[in-house]
Every structure is written in C-alpha cells, then in structure tokens.
Amino acid sequence: MSNYKGFIPGTFTMGNIVCGFLAILSAFEGNITTACWFILLAGFLDALDGKVARLSGGSSQFGVELDSLADFLSFGVSPAVLVYSVKLNTLGRWGWVISIVYIMAAAYRLARFNLLAETDEKKDFLGLPVPAGALTIVAFILFSYEIWGNLQYSEWLVSMVILFSFLMVSQVQYDSFPDRFETKSARIKLAILVSSAIIIIFKPRLLLFPFLSLYILFGMIREIYRLFTVGVEKVKGREYGRRKTDEGFKDEQL
Numbered sequence: 001m002s003n004y005k006g007f008i009p010g011t012f013t014m015g016n017i018v019c020g021f022l023a024i025l026s027a028f029e030g031n032i033t034t035a036c037w038f039i040l041l042a043g044f045l046d047a048l049d050g051k052v053a054r055l056s057g058g059s060s061q062f063g064v065e066l067d068s069l070a071d072f073l074s075f076g077v078s079p080a081v082l083v084y085s086v087k088l089n090t091l092g093r094w095g096w097v098i099s100i101v102y103i104m105a106a107a108y109r110l111a112r113f114n115l116l117a118e119t120d121e122k123k124d125f126l127g128l129p130v131p132a133g134a135l136t137i138v139a140f141i142l143f144s145y146e147i148w149g150n151l152q153y154s155e156w157l158v159s160m161v162i163l164f165s166f167l168m169v170s171q172v173q174y175d176s177f178p179d180r181f182e183t184k185s186a187r188i189k190l191a192i193l194v195s196s197a198i199i200i201i202f203k204p205r206l207l208l209f210p211f212l213s214l215y216i217l218f219g220m221i222r223e224i225y226r227l228f229t230v231g232v233e234k235v236k237g238r239e240y241g242r243r244k245t246d247e248g249f250k251d252e253q254l
Contacts, residue, residue: 009063012049013070016042020074027082033145035082036138040208042074043135068110075134076106083137083161087154098161105165106130125174128167128216132174136216137161139209146205167216174219 019042026035049067080099088095109130116126137160144151151157175189200207 009049010066012045013063013067016045016049016067016070016074019045020070020078023074023078024081027078027085030085032082032086032151033142035078036142039074039078039082039134039138042070042078043131046071046074046131064114068114071130072107072110075130076103076110079134079137080161082141083157086141086151087157088161091158098158098165102161102165105168106133109168124176127170127172128164128174128219130168132212132215133164133168136209136212137164139212142205143209164216167220172219172223174215 019038023035023038023042026032026038046067049063080102083102084095084099088099091098109127112126113129137157140157140160141151144153177189177193196211200211
C-alpha cells in the first residue's frame with residue numbers, strides 16, 4: 001500500500017509539468033495571457049502537491065526531486081520563454097543573456113532549496129522562491145493586459161527579471177507557509193494568506209500583482225533593515241572595544 005501513497009501528490013506534480021509545457025507552447029504561438037494562466041495553474045498545483053504528500057504520508061526523496069524538476073520547467077524555463085517572446089527578443093543578444101541568467105538563477109535556487117531541505121536547515125526561504133518570482137512576472141503581464149490591453153512599461157518587466165534573478169541566488173530571507181499552526185506567528189501568517197486569497201479572487205488580474213509585489217518588497221525591506229541594524233551593532237561593538245582598550249591603557253599608566 002505504501003507504494004501508492006505518492007500517487008496523488010505525484011499527479012499534482014505531473015500536472016505542474018504539463019502546465020509548464022503548455023505555457024511554453026502558448027508563448028510560442030503568441031497566446032500570451034493563456035501562457036500566463038498556465039503558469040498560474042502550475043503554481044496552484046505546486047502549492048498543493050507538497051501539502052498532499054505530507055497529509056497522505058507519501059513524501060519521498062523521489063517526490064522532492066520530481067517536484068524540483070517540475071518547478072524548474074514551470075517557473076524557470078516557462079517564464080523566461082514567455083518574457084523573451086513578449087520583450088527580450090527585441091534586445092538582441094542581451095535578451096539571450098537576461099533569459100539565460102534567469103534560468104540559471106532558478107536552477108541554482110532550486111538546488112540550494114533541496115540541499116537545505118535535506119539537512120533540515122530550512123525554516124524560511126533563503127532567497128526568493130522560484131515560484132514567487134515566476135508568478136509575479138506573469139501577474140504583471142496579466143495586470144498590464146487587463147488595464148491597457150497589451151504589455152506596457154516593458155522596461156519594468158525586464159527590470160523585474162533581472163532583480164528576481166539576483167534575489168533567487170541571494171541570502172535574503174522570505175517567509176514560508178507553515179505546516180503547523182501551533183504558534184502565534186504561524187496563525188498570523190495563515191490569517192494573512194487566507195484573507196489575501198479571498199481578496200484576490202474577486203479581481204485576480206488586477207490584485208495578484210500588487211499582493212505578490214508586497215511579498216517580495218517586504219523581504220527586501222526586512223533584509224535592508226537587518227543589515228543596517230547589524231552594521232550599527234558592529235560599529236557600537238568596535239567603539240566599545242576601543243573604549244575598553246583605552247581605559248585599560250590608562251589603568252596601566254596609573
């Protein structure tokens with residue numbers, strides 16, 4: 001019976017792969033919004049497969065590796081192909097470079113995630129999660145098509161691809177969705193997630209991008225604040241050390 005425990009979560013993962021491939025085909029055919037919705041559907045299936053695996057007791061190393069490959073296709077390759085088809089193809093070789101850098105950053109981020117998961121060091125996400133970056137990109141495209149009927153402010157889209165590539169390989173921490181809700185912080189995260197999902201459902205084309213952008217900006221601002229406070233503490237520590245050294249030198253003179 002244990003051989004069948006991974007069947008249901010594996011079905012979600014395979015659905016993720018199919019959506020990623022269909023998104024690439026849609027982008028090639030010029031169906032931009034269709035490609036975006038396929039990537040969003042892949043994100044929905046990806047959010048479910050891990051939860052279903054843990055609930056059914058079907059978690060396995062094979063499932064982890066398969067999920068990582070699915071994420072690389074749906075949230076690494078597919079968004080790169082999509083953005084290349086709508087904008088980066090106009091930049092010549094620079095468009096190639098930006099697309100390749102994004103794909104490599106996604107591959108690195110997924111490999112690091114698996115390594116941290118194996119060593120039980122993962123609490124929050126280290127670096128921007130690959131699905132979050134991909135979903136924000138496609139949410140911006142849907143947002144633009146909903147308001148203007150086509151892609152506007154494409155320079156912002158290119159900037160996001162470059163920024164997300166950096167964030168994926170960075171040390172910036174992002175909140176993960178907790179598996180248990182025993183602590184107050186976990187319950188607060190659950191409340192925020194549920195309330196955000198309910199709001200987004202009413203106008204997904206318009207609201208998904210702002211909410212995902214807030215998630216990414218919150219991690220960046222928190223990291224800047226952390227670096228600032230660490231820097232201030234180091235300066236205070238050096239000043240305290242010099243003061244103690246000077247006091248010790250004075251005592252020796254006395």
